[in-house]
Amino acid sequence: MVNQAAIMDQDAIRRALMRIAHEVVEKNRGVGGLVLVGIRRRGVPLARRIAENLAQIEGTEPPVGSLDIGLYRDDVGRRPWTPVAASQIPVSVEGKVVVLVDDVLYTGRTVRAALDAITEWGRPAAIQLAVLIDRGHRELPIRADYVGKNVPTARREEVLVQLREVDGLDQVVLVKPEGSDQVEEKR
Amino acid sequence: MEDFLGIAELGTKTLQDLLDTAESMAEVLTRRVKKVPTLRGRSVANVFFEPSTRTRNAFELAAKYLSADVVNFTGGGSSLEKGETVWDTVRTLEALGVDAVVVRHRTSGVPEAMARQLDIPVINAGDGEHEHPTQALLDLLTVRQRFGHIAGLTVAIVGDVLHSRVARSDLYGFSALGARVILAGPPSLVPEDLAEPPVRVTWSLEEALAEADVIQVLRIQRERQQEGYIPSLQEYRARWGITRERLAQAKPHALILHPGPQNRGVEIDSDVVDGSQSAILRQVQNGVAVRMAVLYRLLGGEPE
Structure with a gap:
């Protein structure tokens, strides 16, 4: 049997993305010279939502791009083949501050x-x-500058982010395979 | 997928996946730095028993843009010209330890036979009169980019269909993705029983042009005259050549394709090759993108 535990609902996701937008503005003193780049697939709608929030806060919406990392993975040839999609970044990133956006780190x-x-x-x-x-x-050695929610997990658990643009609803659930209650170090 | 030998054996899903992947490879080709690290440390052997410039160059660039290393076994003084057999070549490739082989041969079935002997992926770059699957992929991609879809289109393949591996691969590919295919040419080169319905055979160029959204013009080999398939190149042009006047009878949006190299003034006129309905240069660009997709598809997954 598989257990699912809700981690975030629609409102929690909305609030987290609004807070992230405020932190982006604070850290960068505005949105000038900012480019948001979502990592396909679910990073892209998240980047769009953060950009819309930034427009609400600052009155200007920064450009949003999408990035497919399939050709840059370090495990090419070691896992099943996956199709890649075209990346699209509407402006030059030269000299800009790029905010990469993804669903799960x-x-x-x-x-x-x-x-x-x-x-x-x-x-x-x-x-x-x-x-x-x-x-x-x-x-x-990688860390995030902006985090919606820290979720301690076991490696065998799975974090499932669903977004209405892709999945038809907004929620984050933790999927625990059977027998995962036994003690395992959580980080 | 372990080898890439022909379009006939691919499922619709695999074809679509390859075209989608080729689309992203086409994006890489628009960049200033046209190189991604995907196949770093892998090597590809181009083994061309039959001369080819553009296909070999496209495969070589495709491998290099993916950061793979390339070794060429081609005519012009190589061991292939000194009479090395296919089987000696296979053993050489195994000993060299390459990760994939791209092969062209004038005899149908050689790539398949090599694939049975080799554990590494084999890619067919054209075998005899059998298939030229990467050409079909680039034709499909070019058409899909222009029309946004392939299903529902009518594709006329005009000329020496009988001897053409391009025609065969195109026929399988366009049919699999839902296009209607018309084969058009003189009865000697397009016999009535060449294809079964729903593929149509016609000996009327006018009929094919009137219905086509896409016109694939096949190269006419000069040997066909000596072999008696056509009376003369002049007569072929008069009856089957795609001229500006003939193209004017086709649909205004009809797209002209040609697998190259063109015999200008024989099967196709210069002003059609260079005209606004021609997608011939786009085909060449897409030739690199689809070969990147095939290499990535074969070498980018874990061995099955």
């Missing part, structure tokens, strides 16, 4: 690939990272 390997991918588009002044969920278990 876990091992950090996706973000590492995204860092490689983004630098092919130019040399940003800085790259920051925003994630809806940080579930721990990093395998690389």
Whole structure:
């Protein structure tokens, strides 16, 4: 049997993304020179929502791009083949502050690939990272600048982020396989 | 997918996946730095027993843009020209330890036979009169980019269908994705029993042009004259050549494709090749993107 525990509902996601938008404005003193880049797939709608929040707060909406990291993974040839999608960044990232957006930060390997991918588009002044969920278990020295919610997890658990643009509803659930109640170190 | 030997054996889903992937590879080609690290440390051997410039170059660039290393076994002084057999070549490739082989041969079935001998992926770059699957992929991609879809379109393949591996691969690919295919040419090159319904055979160029959204113009080999398939190149042009006047009878949006290299003034006129309805240069660009997609598809997954 599989247990699911709700971690965030629609309102919690909305509030977290609004808080992240405020933190982005505070840290960057506005939205000038900012480009939001969502990591496909669910990072893209999250980046759009943060951009809309920034427009509400500051009156200007920063450009939003999408990034597919399939060609930059460090495990190409070691896992089943997956199709890649075209990346699209509407403006030059040269000299800009790029805020990478993803749904879940876990091992950090996706973000590492995204860092490689983004630098092919130019040399940003800085790259920051925003994630809806940080579930721990990093395998690389990577941390997020903005976090919606920290969720301690076991490796065998799965964090499922669902967004209305992709999945038809907004929620985050923790999926625990059977027998995962037994003691396992949570990070 | 372990090898890439022909369009006929691919499912619709695999075809769609390859086209979607090729679309993202086409995006990489628009960048200033056209290189991604995906296949770093892997090597690809281009083994061309039959001469080819554009297909080989496109495969070589595709591998290099994916950061793979490339080694070429081609005519012009290589061991292939000194009479090395296919089987010696296979053993050489195994010994060299390459990760994939791209092969072209004038005999149908050689890539498949090599695939049976080799544990590494084999990609068919054209075998005899059998298939030229990456050409079909680039034709499909070019058409999909222009029309946004393939299903429901009418595709006319005009010329020496009988001897054309391009025609065969196109026929399978466009049919699989829901297009109607018309084969058009003189009876000697498009015999009535060449295809079964719903594929249509016509000996009337006018009929094919009137209905086509896409016109694939096949190259006419000069040898066909000596072999008696056509009376002369001049007569072929008069009856089957795509001229500006003939194109004017087609639909205004009809797209002109040609697998290249063109015999200008024979199967197609210069002002059609260079005209606004021609997608021939786009085909060449897409040739690199689809070959990147195939290499990524074969080498980018864990061995099955």
